[in-house]
Structure formats: structure tokens, C-alpha cells
């Protein structure tokens with residue numbers, strides 16, 4: 021039987037148009053070899069990088085003001101100045117980007133592709149100028165032109181294409197990959213709307229769209245020539261090929277286009293400039309021909325709108341699974357476009373398919389990109405006609421998977437009927453992967469049907485569900501957790517059967533890290549300068565272990581004074597921001613206590629505000645003489661709740677209601693202030709983190725995989741109050757137990773404690789009872805509002821163990837107050853914190869991935885822009 025394709029399916033081209041980017045390097049060399057020598061010489065003469073002197077920089081700024089932006093000195097504001105500086109810096113980035121990508125194409129080393137549905141980049145300008153080493157000269161240049169660099173930097177809006185940890189981690193890793201000169205690309209989606217803007221209205225969170233692209237984005241290069249057709253739905257056509265082998269062909273029913281937008285990622289102090297390629301969905305030019313042929317114009321337009329919808333919005337859920345069809349479409353659209361691009365690049369080298377894993381490593385940031393495993397298998401088997409086993413060998417050697425959570429509500433599962441409708445051929449492949457996998461398990465462990473059921477990629481539910489975490493484990497050669505405790509937990513719980521089957525070598529740990537470039541050199545530049553001056557070199561920015569040198573200065577009075585002066589200046593800056601955004605006056609002499617992160621029950625902001633109520637009630641009960649001994653404290657909250665997460669949103673309401681009462685109570689005065697800063701994002705974090713004295717990372721043990729803001733705070737000389745969870749444990753090991761406040765139950769105790777609360781009726785902590793009684797009495801607005809929240813502790817049996825940890829939490833808070841009063845000791849703790857954080861550099865994390873998982877090496881880009 022002939023494989024007759026319906027004629028409306030466009031042939032899948034490797035390239036839409038053969039332009040410059042479509043030439044293989046061999047073809048390009050051929051083209052140039054025909055050029056006369058004068059032409060080549062002329063190119064080489066003009067091909068030089070711009071000089072970095074102040075006049076060249078000012079000329080380029082003014083050039084962009086008057087031409088690109090069509091403005092003049094008399095109608096320029098800070099935002100125009102920002103745009104002009106950005107465009108000028110962007111010219112330099114593009115030159116580096118081009119040079120890097122050109123040299124990489126030629127040398128063709130093994131590359132890593134980091135697939136992440138989120139990149140929480142924040143602002144780019146300050147980072148780009150610092151990494152290029154041009155911040156000072158640009159600041160001077162724009163200063164002489166009449167603008168303050170701080171105002172210019174502040175005019176940029178955040179690129180907020182992420183929710184929290186997972187997206188920010190991807191951004192830190194991209195910075196480290198570029199700085200360490202690894203050949204790496206990120207792949208993600210270019211959402212029209214990033215994470216929503218949060219405003220607080222009558223104490224409640226309200227969500228507004230994030231119009232981040234309204235004023236154009238100078239940090240991206242639209243590659244309108246790179247457009248890849250992506251298909252959905254339809255059916256599968258099975259046929260026998262000329263050798264009598266049964267083959268399958270997907271006959272799709274819908275198509276859209278993926279357009280590439282490139283975001284250059286400059287490394288620090290290097291010529292290397294990596295890339296994040298973000299895909300945007302567009303309707304196919306010949307959109308839905310069936311309707312079109314039927315003359316159904318309206319339906320065609322509707323379909324085009326649907327196509328654009330795919331990349332319109334980032335899902336605002338952190339650690340919860342939405343299960344929406346559009347989300348599955350996003351995931352396939354993104355993985356298919358990225359793989360198409362990766363495969364095209366590989367094919368340019370005309371190597372054998374068996375070389376693919378020697379040339380390509382693909383890292384899956386959580387299960388979101390797991391479909392890439394299925395898509396590569398489909399390409400190899402259906403399109404490249406490899407046999408199944410050879411293809412599967414290539415696939416599993418290529419992929420590695422990072423798990424980010426053990427929370428059951430975060431585990432991605434897709435309903436089989438929905439999946440079948442959108443991706444019929446992929447469903448067959450998933451079932452085949454599962455069948456062959458379970459056959460092997462059965463051979464090793466015969467007659468254990470329960471085991472097969474537990475390990476299956478398909479969950480037998482009504483309807484059946486595809487367990488993406490199982491698929492990711494089966495399709496990868498390495499699986500990692502993101503902190504030591506978390507990696508052990510996944511080996512013992514969700515992946516226990518898989519560890520027994522594959523052996524423990526497949527399951528490794530890579531503790532998360534943060535980039536010192538953004539989180540110290542940029543966010544706390546004064547401290548960065550003091551460190552450089554003290555250590556006699558700025559080498560620590562690329563080798564964070566060198567901070568250990570600060571340990572020698574712990575007892576140095578002069579150094580201590582400078583250290584504390586910088587902390588105070590940072591607190592003054594934050595106090596001004598709080599005054600401006602919240603209208604609340606706080607004293608920079610109080611202890612600044614910060615909890616900023618996504619609002620989630622497992623992170624226990626609820627426990628924090630309950631303890632604040634306890635503190636408030638305690639202060640109210642004191643005599644004036646006793647009050648004189650109270651350590652004044654400002655408790656600062658920030659963070660977004662998923663719009664559909666009712667209980668988390670009530671926590672925000674409770675914080676604001678408590679703040680309203682406490683901040684206006686004359687009996688309390690400056691002893692306690694409560695602040696909720698709206699719209700927490702990366703650029704706010706850059707102001708908040710350097711200003712904290714103590715920050716809270718108080719998740720129920722075993723629930724926070726790693727956390728990364730804990731690292732940011734400690735790196736900036738802020739102490740932490742935390743549980744034995746995630747990376748807190750490793751931070752404790754590095755900085756020593758005298759410099760951290762730890763409380764609460766341990767991960768291995770959680771199960772028994774939950775059981776006891778559920779079935780043995782353990783009485784609630786008495787202090788907590790008092791606090792709840794105060795809420796129920798109406799101390800903070802109508803208590804009915806908060807009833808569902810209180811119910812999580814009573815009817816809900818306090819799943820996150822707030823009552824069990826409450827007493828030790830209050831004690832730890834008292835220990836913080838006492839320690840802070842002893843400023844001579846506090847400053848030493850603060851210095852020791854920063855000095856011993858070397859391990860938590862994302863450079864260290866990325867090196868571990870490169871050496872143990874990706875097997876890639878740095879590639880040195882040379883600064884010799886020449887045609888040869």
C-alpha cells in the first residue's frame with residue numbers, strides 16, 4: 021500500500037528560506053572563496069569591535085537617540101535614555117554573540133541545551149554592562165549627557181518569564197554557563213505576558229497583566245527568518261515500507277509556526293556570549309486549509325487567534341500542576357521547535373546519527389520538557405527511519421532530567437484522551453516506550469504486578485494518566501535532585517523502584533547555586549567593592565571560594581565598621597522603598613526580618629504571621645520597663661500567590677490585616693512593624709536581599725527541594741532563620757551552626773508527626789491556640805474572612821505541621837532577638853556568612869553538570885574578528 025499523503029500537508033522543510041543562516045559552514049566558505057581579496061580586506065577592516073572609550077560610547081548613545089528612537093535632547097526622559105543606552109550596549113552584545121556563534125559553528129564542539137519553560141531574567145542592562153566591564157564608562161558617559169545611571173537602570177522593566185525558584189535557577193545557570201565559556205543554549209517560550217503584576221487592594225492580592233513588551237524589548241533579536249512549522253492533532257497513518265516493515269506517519273490536522281527570538285547572554289569578563297532562544301507562536305501562512313477551502317473565513321481567523329494564544333501567557337502556578345490543554349500545547353510547541361533546531365544544527369555537520377549523544381546534551385528543567393524525549397524518538401524512527409532500539413539508545417544517552425519537587429500536587433500528569441487528541445503519534449510512542457520498559461522490569465523482577473503498576477508510565481485511573489516524571493526517568497541517563505536532602509528523598513520515595521531497577525548511579529545530586537555576578541556584584545555593589553578592596557583582587561567574582569579570605573577579617577574593627585555601614589545604607593534604601601510603595605515608616609535601626617518568596621502553604625508564611633501576632637500580643641502585655649528591653653523588628657513579606665490558590669491568597673490578606681492593626685497601635689510604636697511589599701520580582705529582590713538582617717526559610721522539613729533565596733541572603737551577609745530543609749542544611753554545614761538559627765522537626769520525623777496529628781489527636785500548641793483565639797475574636801478584621809485558613813490547622817489536620825514546630829519557632833525567634841542585641845557578635849556572624857558561601861555559586865553547580873552529566877568542555881572564544 022502506498023503512503024499517500026493528503027496534499028494539504030506542507031512538506032516539513034529543514035529551512036523555510038535558504039538565507040545566510042541556512043548555509044552550512046562548508047557552503048559559506050565556498051561562497052567567500054569566490055570573493056576578490058579587496059572585498060575580504062574591506063570586511064576585515066570594518067569588522068572591528070567598537071572602541072570602549074567614552075566618546076565612542078556617547079556617540080553611539082546619541083546616534084540611537086536621534087535615529088533609532090527619533091528623539092532629541094529636548095524631548096528625552098529617563099526612559100529614552102534607558103532605551104538608547106540599552107540599544108548601544110546591545111550593539112556590543114550582538115557583535116560578541118555573532119563572533120561566539122560563528123566560532124562555535126566552525127569548531128562544532130559538544131553543546132548543552134537547557135530546556136526550561138521559565139527564565140526569570142529580571143533586568144538586563146546593569147548585568148550586561150557589568151559583564152562587559154563597561155558599567156563605569158557608560159555611567160560616566162550618560163552622566164555627562166545629563167542623566168543619572170541609577171535612574172536609567174531603574175527605567176527598565178523586568179523580564180519576568182518565570183514563577184520563582186525554577187525560572188530564576190535557569191537564569192543563574194545561563195549566566196554561569198556563559199561566564200565559564202561552556203557552549204550552551206537555553207530554549208524557552210517568549211510569553212507575551214510574564215508573571216502577573218500583583219497589587220494589593222483592601223489587603224487582597226489582585227492580578228494584572230504584565231505588559232512587558234509594550235515598549236519593545238531591546239534585549240532580544242527577532243529571527244524572523246527562523247520559522248518552524250509545528251503540528252498538532254490529526255491521525256496516524258500506518259503502512260509497510262519497501263522492506264515490508266510496518267511504519268507510522270503522523271498526519272497532523274493543525275499547524276502553527278514557531279518564530280525564534282534570541283536573547284544574548286554575555287559572560288562576565290569573557291568574549292563568550294551564549295544564547296537563549298525563545299519561541300513565539302504565529303499562525304501558519306496557509307492556516308487551516310480545510311476551513312479556508314470551505315470558504316469559512318471566520319473560522320480561519322479564529323484558528324489564527326488560537327495559534328497566537330499558545331505563547332501568550334506564562335502559567336502562574338508554582339509547584340502545582342494546572343492540567344490545561346493549552347499548557348500541553350505550550351509544552352509540545354516548545355519542545356518540538358527546540359528539537360527541530362537542535363537536529364538541524366547537528367545535521368549541518370553531516371555526522372552519523374550514532375554521534376548525536378557525543379555532540380548534544382539536553383537537560384530537562386523539571387518534567388515540563390519531557391515531550392522532547394518522545395519527539396526525538398519520533399524523529400529518529402518515523403522520519404530518519406532508524407530502528408527502534410538504536411533510536412532509543414540515542415535518546416536516552418542524550419537526555420538528563422532535573423527533578424524539582426516531591427510535592428504530589430506538583431507532579432505532572434496528562435490525561436490520555438487529551439494527549440491522544442493533540443498528539444496521536446506521540447501517544448503510541450509513549451505506550452511503546454512503556455511496554456518495552458515494563459517488559460524489561462518484568463524480566464528482572466518476575467511476577468511482581470504491584471511493582472509494574474507502580475513503575476508504569478501510565479497510571480490506571482479513569483481516564484488513564486501519563487506520569488511525566490516516570491517518562492523523564494526512563495528516557496534519561498541521569499536524574500538529579502537539587503540539594504543533598506532532596507536528592508536522597510527522591511531516591512527513597514518517588515523514584516525508589518527506579519533506583520532498584522537502574523542502580524543508584526543514575527540518580528545524582530547537584531545542589532543549586534546562584535550567580536555572584538547578579539546577587540552580589542550587581543545587587544550589592546558597595547559590598548562587592550569592599551570585598552575586592554579587602555581581598556586585593558576581584559577574582560572572587562569568578563571564583564567564589566576566594567571569599568574565604570574574609571574569614572581573616574572577622575575580628576578587624578575597621579573592616580567590621582565598613583561592613584555594617586554598607587548594611588545600614590542598604591537598609592535605608594529599603595526603608596525608602598517601603599515608604600514609597602507601602603506608605604509605612606520603618607526605622608533602619610530595627611532588625612529587618614524578611615520572608616520573600618512565592619506564597620505557598622509548604623513555605624509557611626502563615627506560621628510566620630501567626631508568630632508575629634504572638635509577638636504583638638506579648639508586646640501589648642508588657643510594662644513600659646519591660647518594653648525597653650524589646651528588640652525592635654520590622655517584619656517584611658513579599659511574594660505572589662497563584663491566582664487560583666485560595667488559601668495562599670488568604671495568607672496575604674491576613675498579613676495585611678495584621679499589618680493594619682499593628683502598625684497603627686501606639687502601644688507598639690517602633691517595636692514592631694509589619695510590611696507586605698507588593699509585586700515581588702527579581703529587581704525588588706535586588707534591593708531587599710542586601711538589606712536583610714535575618715531572612716526566613718521555614719518550609720516544613722522535606723518540602724522545599726533546595727531554595728535559592730536562602731543563598732542570596734547569606735551571600736549578602738544576612739543570617740537565616742530556617743528549618744532543616746533543602747539547601748539550608750548545606751548552608752549550615754558551610755557557615756557553621758553558630759551563624760544560623762535552626763528550628764523545627766526533621767524530614768524523617770514528618771510522617772510520624774502527621775500520623776499522630778491525624779489519628780491520635782495531638783493537642784494544639786498552647787501559644788498557637790492563643791493566637792488563633794485572638795484572630796477569632798476579631799482582633800484583625802472580621803474573623804469569618806480567615807476561617808478557611810484556620811481550618812487548615814483544625815479540619816485539615818495541619819498538614820504542614822505548624823503546631824508541631826510552633827514552640828521551637830518562637831524560641832528560635834527569641835534567640836534571633838538576643839543575638840541581634842549583641843551587635844559586636846552579630847557583625848562577625850554576618851561576615852562569616854558571606855565568607856563561607858563559595859559552594860553556592862552557580863559556577864560550581866554548572867561545573868558539576870558539565871563534568872558528571874553533560875560531558876562538555878569550555879570553548880574559548882577569541883577576539884579576532886576576521887574572515888579567514
Ligand SMILES: *Cc1c(COP(=O)(O)O)cnc(C)c1O
Nearest residue numbers: 184185617701702705727728729
Ligand atoms: C530567588 C528568587 C526566588 C526563589 O526564592 P525561594 O525563597 O528560594 O523560594 C523567587 N522569586 C524571585 C524573584 C527570586 O529572585
